[in-house]
Each structure stands twice: as structure tokens, then as C-alpha cells.
Amino acid sequence: MVLGTTALGAAKSIENMEISHNVSHGQWDWMNDPEIHSSTWEWDQVGPSSQWKYAHNFRHHKYTNVLGMDEDVGFGVMRVTRDQEWRPIHLLQPIQNLLLAASFEWGIALHDLLPPSAEDKASRRLRPPVRDLLGKIARQMGKDYVLFPVLSGRRWRRTLKANLVANLLRNVWSYVVIFCGHFPDGAEKFTLAELEHENRAEWYLRQMLGTANFRAGAVMAFMSGNLCYQIEHHLFPDLPSNRYAEISTAVRGLCEKYDLPYTTGSLARQYLLTLRTIHKLALPNRFLRATSDDAPETASEVKFRGRSALGADPVTGRLRGLRTALAAR
Template structure:
């Protein structure tokens, strides 16, 4: 089930109902199709201009300086795919699917089907140890119980995971693409064919363009640098949102409704227009989780309503600066690995 068709949270008689009513009356759930149309067009023009810039360098190693803006624009492209998965752009399910496929599979080479499935499960149970794939065991772990089960190199990795977090993000751009290819076998045959075709077109087009524009060695260097910076940027956009916040699990006796489940597990990042642009609106993580289909430009407008509603209930509303958000996330990862360092 895609995020666009996920069931709405039960609101009757809940803590969430008054807030939902207030947001609806303010028109904040209405689509901002014109805003997205302009943003998508500008992003495509910028990508085309950057491609022309790569060709203009005529094989010079100075072209490596364009890997950074390309990584930023690819992150912008991923943000559009993310918003399409949440049905934020228009009242048309097929259009959202098409936008997701173009921006995910075709333009950045990442499976939109994989992303929507994973992200849907995250939104349903954020930071839930057994249900949220974002806190499952992987290269990193998120609880001391997970850490205790590590062996060999993985155990060493967990001991040092806070210090290795940002360097490991340099591999995320490539990992996202590999994971997407691996996920294709789980899709229905017709969806698998479409996604595989678009992923193949992206890969072949990307390789062919670089080999036309530069030597093979420079092309390889450019691709590695571009994907490293892309993974770092994307990872830094998602990292501050939940790490170090509440982590519910089976049997802990907590039966939270939609409001508490989303607010207590999320952290906002304070900032202005530049922060909004660089983080793709994910800095309003609390509002985004409460209203996943709210158009991105409306999240800032909803913030005061959400903050005041939480205050009226005595519910913590966590918001920090960008540096402090990373400090808290890294401190939590360091704490998870503490028992392993104590026994090393």
C-alpha cells in the first residue's frame, strides 16, 4: 500500500481530532499544485543547465567541482519523489505515481516502489523497534539489545558507530540504488518491468553521459564523488528527525494514539528559508508525521498550531538547531555502543 492510500488515523474522541479540525479549517491540507509545478520545473532546468556545464568543461578535472551542486539537485529531486509518495502534490493518484517514477527511478536511479514501501512502514510506527524499518538492524543499530547481538566486525562497527556515522553516509548514495534493484523482485510483474526499465535507462544514460563528457578515469571519479556527496546530503536531511527520541517497542505498555506516537518520536530542526530548502521541509518532522499528505510549503504555517496544541496537553514538542540535532543523534548512537566499549 502506498503512502498516498494509507488510511487516515482514527480521530474521533482523540487528542488529535481538535488539531486536525483546526488545520483543515485553515486550508492547510489543500493541494499546492502550482507551487510544486514551479519547483519541479526549476529543478529540471537547473539539472539541464548543470549537464550543459559538465559538457562545457570539455574533460577538465575542474568538472569535479560540479559534483556538489549535482548532489544537491539530486537531493531536491528525491524530495519531490518523497512528496509524491505522500500525495502532497495533486489530487491524482496516477500523477503521483508518475512523478515518483520519474524523479526516483529515472532521474536518480532509486526505486520509488521500494522507497514508498519502506517509508510507509516508518510513518505508521516511527521509531518502533519491531515495526519501523529505519531502526532495524543494519550497518548501524539503534538499541543496546541490538548491539549486544553483534559479533565480529559488526561488533567493532557498533562500538564506533557514532564516529563513523557521517563517513558511512558517503556510501549511502550507492547503497540506495543497490537496495532498490534488490527490492524489484518483490513487486508485481507489471510494476517490476516499469521500474526496472526506468532504472536501466537511468544507469545507462548516466554512464553514457559521463563517458561522452570526460575520460573513463575522470568519469569514475566524478560518479564516486557525486554519489558520496548525494548520500551525505540525503542522510544529513533525515538523520536529525528521530534518532535519540522515544523508541516504543512491543510489551512496553504504552498505547499511544496518533498524536503522541508521532510527536514523541520526532524532532524538529529550527531554521529559516535556507534550512527549509536544504532539508526539503523535513525539518518540520513533527508536522510532517502528523499530516503526511500536507503540502510541504504549508508545514511552516501549521507549526504554531501544532506547538500550541501540544502545550495545551502538556506534551513535549522538541525543536533544536541543526547542529544540536546532530549532536543529540550522535550522542544517542554513542550511548547505544557503550556496553560494547566497556567490555572491549
Template sequence: MAISDVKEYTHLTEDEVDQIGRELDQIRADIEESRGASDAAYIHRMIRIQRGLAAAGRITLLAGTQVKETRKPALALGAGLLGVAKILENMEIGHNVMHGQWDWMNDPEIHSSNWEWDTAQPAEQWKHSHNYIHHQFTNVLGYDNDIGYGILRMAREQKWSPANLGQPVYNALLASLFEWGVALHDLDVERIRKGKKDPKELKRQLRQVVRKGRNQVLKDYVVYPALAGRRWKSVMAANVAANVTRNLWSYMIIFCGHFPDGAVHFTEEEIADESRSEWYLRQILGSANFEGGRLLHILSGSLGFQIEHHLFPDLPSNRYPEISEKVQALTAKYDIPYTTGPLHRQYGQTLRTILKLSLPNSWTSSDQPEPPTPPHDRKRRGDDERPSRRSELGGWSRSSAQARG
């Protein structure tokens, strides 16, 4: 269901909405004021652990495969260690560093402007498609390109076409090749197809993607396998397994953040003259958490606290558990929906939505009211059609990116 007025949907008065905004601003201020040595120690520890896991995985694959008796267990262990290292680097480290969560440390190595992560999408393009577009226009049809990543129909308000019948296949391919799907995400294939993409900008972005993708392929599928000598095929297969493991995990965690039952979509009317407090409400209503222990949250980049992450994307991820307690108390106080549940249930609901929306609305039932207007094409906007609002989403700008070439 897409909503066009969060105040009306939540039955809140203007004063209540403003008060919620003030209380969330105070939560932000409290965390910003209390950031310190323990937070810095956390991210440094995560980086050391991740690099240790990656080194252990590489060494296990290179050394363990040389002896016949240890070959199979070394391949399994090495692929597992490397897969976990890639998950940790992409999710808890790279994703959060590039959100500026650690910029306050003024450490040039761990800064959003300098970090380049271990995946195929260039950091600059990710910060545009994710920090700027997705976080600013969360779940707004036609504005948020993360709704289906341009290939999946994820809302009943989106017009159905026969091509959507292939969604189960598209979804499986996207999950397995998630690194490469994300790498192409900021190119905006739909605008390319319609001839609306600036050719110079497209060429610049393609050069970035080809360069980054080439380096990833060389690293994982040429250089490290070559170091194994005659066992290069085994090491290459283990690297493929590590990357697919990372892809499947990242896909599941990210899709569980906005598509389980309870996470709603919005029409463009909602963001017209949207106040900061209303933006806060939209983040709560459009996001979904999942429950689990501390290790699960670390491996998921703390996106089990997706609501808190969308409210405060640039606050340190290790503080989300305490922020969550305050946010839950606030939502209970004002009777605002707070969507959460076990990971398996959140993904099960997401997968059900993907399968149901591969069919026309008339063929499936819904426990939500039907769209207020007939489903239609929600055309994806360009940057010139998207207003800029939130300073906490990062310092990305197209002009500075173009200046860097």
C-alpha cells in the same frame, strides 16, 4: 527509552487524548480546504529550479572541462550544481511527491503513482518501506525497519552483539553510500538471512533494484562521462562527488528526524488497539525537528519539520511552517514534549547515540531509565504481521505491486 503507553507517558486522560486528535484533525481539514493555486505554483517552481540546476551542472561539466584554464573551476561548480539538484529532487520533490502531497492537483506528471526519482531505490519499494512501514510504525521496535536500517543498534532495548563494535565504520559507509543502502532497504536482508522472505517476491524486488541501479550507473558513470570525450574521467569524478554529497546530506537529515535526544522509541504493546489520536501522539513523541531558515528547510525536503511531516505526511510541504506554529501551540497547551534544536546539535546527539550504542549498555551511562526488561532481539515483522491503519500514508499495496510485476 522505549515506552509502551503514550497516555501514561504524557500524563494525559483519555478525554484529553481524544481532544488532541480532534484538534489535529481540524488542522488537517483547514489545510486541505485551503490548498490551491499558490501551492501548485510552489511545486512547479521547485521542479523548474531543480531541472535548471541539473542542466546547468551537466553543461558546465561537459563544456567547462574542455578548456584547460576553466577545467578545475568547472569541475567544482558543475559538481556543486549537480549535487544541489540531486538533493532538491530527492528531498523536497521526489520524497514529498511520492507521499501524495500533490495528488490533489490531479496532475499525472506530479502524482505519487507515477513519480520515479533520481536515486537507486525503485519508487514502489520506497513507498512500501517508507510510507507504509516507517510512517505507520514510527520508532516501534521490531516493526519500524528504519531504526538503524538493519545494521545499526539505535536503542538500548535492542540486544547488543560484538558486531555492534563496528558501528562507527558501518555508519560512515551507510552515510557515504546512502543511495545504495536505501536501495537494498526494502529487501529486508534480515528476513532473507533467516529464510523468511518469499523467494518469488525477493526475485521480483531484486529485478527492480538491478534495473533501477543499472540505469543510475549508466546515466551518471557511462553516458554523461562519455559525452565529455577525453575528459570522461573528470566528469565521472564530478558525478561521484555530486552523488556522495547528496548521500551524506540525505543521511544526516533523515537520521536527525528520529534519533536526537527527546525522540523516543516504543514497544509493540503501544500499537495494540492504538487509536488515531494515540497514533498522532506517537508521531510527536517519536520525531524530532531542527531549526533553520527557509532555504535549509527546502534543501532538507522540509524534514526540519519532521514532527509535522509525520502527523500529516500527505499535506504539501510548503505548508509545514504554518502547521508547525499550530502544532507547537497545541503541544504547549497539553504540555507534550516537542523536540527541536539546531541541526548541528541534533546530528551531534544522533552521532553520540550511534557511538555509545556500539558498546554494551553496562559500559555506558544514560540519562533515561534503563529498559523495563532486559534487552532482547526485536524480530523484524513481515507484512502479514503488520496491521494496516492509516489511509493518509499512501495507496501502496503489495498485491497491486505484484500485479504490475
């Protein structure tokens, strides 16, 4: 039973991360296969793909790590940057973090649901997005916790437990991969003011600065949907994920050429840094030493004023960029 449950958890992780996430980005639309197409694919979790595609493909990828625009910043329940106003509820976020990890598919489903408009609030009818969500929940719960156990006959309890544990394993793994892509040290957060007059080149720069990779071999890369290459994914979200390892060499080369940070590390390190941020920011800013100008999880241009590391290197004559400035803090 343990082996079968683990295999099911792995299969659900692969379906969500490597297949559904990437298919929904349109990475395989070029094949013109109606069964593997972003317009028709429905994934194996409680949230409807259509709602996720708007919240993720549009809001998150266009406004990556911008407070007030990207709902993935803390997923609406956690404070992950000092730019976010502290509220007493944040004292509980170490516990909220554990609950979110265990129920990650539910967190995604609820966070993808758009808030009701004034017209919606005035009406007593269920909004179409709510109906869609409830319908998907019923189908998903019916499949995992009613249909498959019934088909198992007298072993229905074992099947029910296996599905519960497999979904838990998938939720925790997805949570770890996603959080390590945007919340370790070095993954910058941004304010609305920084979007003003942003051109296309600056958009690409924000994608690079707002994301983080983790080192992975072929198996872990596959299990994570190749989101160990989160930087490359945000630069080219509709590029087939099996190409990210190849282009990562070129992306790192550009970062080296222009002295830009390329944030990466082991999965364990990136996750521990993420946990540190979540636990530290449960406290008000007055209990923290760093500010939003010079914190590990975010910084501003104020941090670099008067720094000698800026400008050209007096020995080589090479212009020094953001990576050198960050290292000199």
C-alpha cells in the same frame, strides 16, 4: 569544476528531498498531473520508488520508531536504543555509520528490499523485487557513470568524477537530515507492546514523540525537503511540504497547551546528539549508566514513578504533562 559539482550535488539533493520524497507521499496528487504524481514518479537514485514507498510510506510512517516494525530504526545495521539487543558487530557501528552516510542511497535501496519468503527461498529464480532493484541499479549507474561521461567526450573523466562526488554530497546530506529526524535525544523509540490497543489519538501522540525537528531558514528548509519539520511531516505526511512552516505554529501551540515535548534544536546540535547515541550504543548495556527506562534516547513510564512533578501544579493548578516530567528528571 568545483562549482559545477557542488551545484549538481545540490540539484540531486533537491530532487530527492524536496521533490521525490514529497511527490511519492502524494503531496501533489491533488493537481492530477500525471508527471508529478505518486503513482508514476521515479526518483534519481538506485532504489526503485515502488519499494521505497512501501517501506517508507507504510512501514515507517505507520509504525514510526517501533522496534521490529519500522526498518528505519537503525536501518538494520545500527543500534540506536537500549531496547535493541547488543551484538558484537555493534562495536563497529561508528565505522558503519560513516559508510552508511557515504552510501546512503544504497542503504535505502537494500533496506527497502523485503526479505525472501519460504517460497522464494525454495525457488532458484530471482524474485521480482530483486529484478526490479537490479534493473533500477543498471539504469541509474548507466546514466551517471556511462552515458553522461560518454556524452562529455574527452572530458569524460571529469564528468565521471563530478557525478561520483555529487552523489556522495547528496548521500551525506540526506543521511544527516533523516538521522536528525529520528535519533536525537527526545525522539522516543517504542516496543510492540505499546502498539496494543493504540487508538488514533495515541497514534498521533506517538508520531510527535518519535520525531524531532531542527531549526532552519528558508533555504535549508527547501534543501531538506522541509524535513526540518519532521514532527509536522509525520502528523500530516500527505500535506504539501511548503505548508509545514505554517502549521508548525499550531502544533507547537498544542504541545504548549497539553505540556507535551516539541523536540527541536539546531542542526548541529541534533546531529551531535545522534552521533553520541550511535557511539555510546556501540557498547553493551553493562557499560552504560542509563537504562531503557531513563536513557536520553528512550524512556518508559517506570522513569516517572514517584515523581512530584506529576499531577497539578500546586501554585497555578495547571495539570503538568510529559514535558514537565521529562524536565524534572
